[in-house]
Amino acid sequence: MADKKKLVVVGYGGMGGWHVGFAQKSDVVELAGIYDIKEERRALARENGIRAYETLDEVLNDQEVDIITVATPNDHHKEIAIAALNAGKNVISEKPVCMNSEELEAVIAVANKVGKLFTVHQNRRWDTDKMRIADLYKKGTIGKMLNIESRIHGSRGIPGDWRKVKSEGGGMVLDWGVHLIDQAIMILEDVKIKSIYARLDHVTNTEVDDGCHIVLGFENGVDYTIEVGTSNYINMPRFYARGDKGTAIIVNWNEPMKVVVKRVGEEKDATPIKAESGLTKTMAPRDEDTVDTFEVPMPPSDVHDFYRNFCASIDGKETQIVTHDQMRRVMKVMEYTFESAEKNQVLKVNI
Numbered sequence: 001m002a003d004k005k006k007l008v009v010v011g012y013g014g015m016g017g018w019h020v021g022f023a024q025k026s027d028v029v030e031l032a033g034i035y036d037i038k039e040e041r042r043a044l045a046r047e048n049g050i051r052a053y054e055t056l057d058e059v060l061n062d063q064e065v066d067i068i069t070v071a072t073p074n075d076h077h078k079e080i081a082i083a084a085l086n087a088g089k090n091v092i093s094e095k096p097v098c099m100n101s102e103e104l105e106a107v108i109a110v111a112n113k114v115g116k117l118f119t120v121h122q123n124r125r126w127d128t129d130k131m132r133i134a135d136l137y138k139k140g141t142i143g144k145m146l147n148i149e150s151r152i153h154g155s156r157g158i159p160g161d162w163r164k165v166k167s168e169g170g171g172m173v174l175d176w177g178v179h180l181i182d183q184a185i186m187i188l189e190d191v192k193i194k195s196i197y198a199r200l201d202h203v204t205n206t207e208v209d210d211g212c213h214i215v216l217g218f219e220n221g222v223d224y225t226i227e228v229g230t231s232n233y234i235n236m237p238r239f240y241a242r243g244d245k246g247t248a249i250i251v252n253w254n255e256p257m258k259v260v261v262k263r264v265g266e267e268k269d270a271t272p273i274k275a276e277s278g279l280t281k282t283m284a285p286r287d288e289d290t291v292d293t294f295e296v297p298m299p300p301s302d303v304h305d306f307y308r309n310f311c312a313s314i315d316g317k318e319t320q321i322v323t324h325d326q327m328r329r330v331m332k333v334m335e336y337t338f339e340s341a342e343k344n345q346v347l348k349v350n351i
């Protein structure tokens, strides 16, 4: 095994702490230290036995450092990424990669100029719920896919930090939204998005959205709903997928996916059932012997593969999993989400 790459995490808050803990267990990176703008965070790092650099320049001037992971609030990703690239470091930005496409293009231009790697930590590509839906779509298990619904619901509003402040990159579209957008793009891989319609929630916050509902129309007819809610006291299922021969559901994280597929053969006529104040034949439940029902357990997944791939890409042995073009698509969808919500219009796009 090649020597471990030396990593500094900039921004030692919630997610910075996650990267630090991760690096301490990694087989490919070694934690050189952290830098945080706040002295109390640097002091905490030292208490935890971690080197705390005094300034960002000290990190940038450390010739031993190979990778900088930027885990600051969103409005600082661009400036730190550009400074780090110009100092000859490879850069991983936390998501959202930047505040908008313009910022992203500026960072990509520097990465290309200096010949260093730049990517974004789209760790939720390793979520097993997303992996199972991607597999279902790829294999055509429920026939031709008609629609996919991907939801994240909570009831606590937005945490009381920079996530409430627009200028710092707050709001749920930039928070969970970009994860779910990236997952949609990865599940449908090369299929173009042709339309976007979005609505934003402002239940607990006026300055930024505290939830979003986005419908992506893919070129192959798949209608993909993304919903982030922070005022949902009862959660909708994490994933629901409907094909022309079956349906799949993942109710919650860490649960198996239930799949029901229609058996090939003659359809029996249904017997009407009593439903509330009337009868229905259309909505009568199926006889058990006309469908196959099965569960798909959680597949193995190791998010350490993100850093493994990044390090192998630095060595020229692999290409980076999260590409510049994928980042561009996510940023565009994010921007059209705001535009559609503001205009209350379905936008025709080609992303």
Ligand SMILES: NC(=O)c1ccc[n+]([C@@H]2O[C@H](COP(=O)([O-])OP(=O)(O)OC[C@H]3O[C@@H](n4cnc5c(N)ncnc54)[C@H](O)[C@@H]3O)[C@@H](O)[C@H]2O)c1
Binding pocket: 010, 011, 012, 013, 014, 015, 016, 035, 036, 037, 038, 041, 070, 071, 072, 073, 074, 076, 094, 095, 096, 121, 123, 161, 162, 174, 175
């Ligand atoms: N990928 C994921 O699953 C995931 C999860 C949570 C957060 N995030 C992302 O991680 C980033 C950080 O979020 P968080 O929840 O850790 O926020 P946080 O507020 O807990 O931590 C941010 C830290 O950055 C420091 N900081 C601010 N400006 C700085 C600067 N210019 N230089 C150095 N340090 C600076 C702050 O002092 C703070 O300690 C955000 O981009 C967020 O979207 C990603």
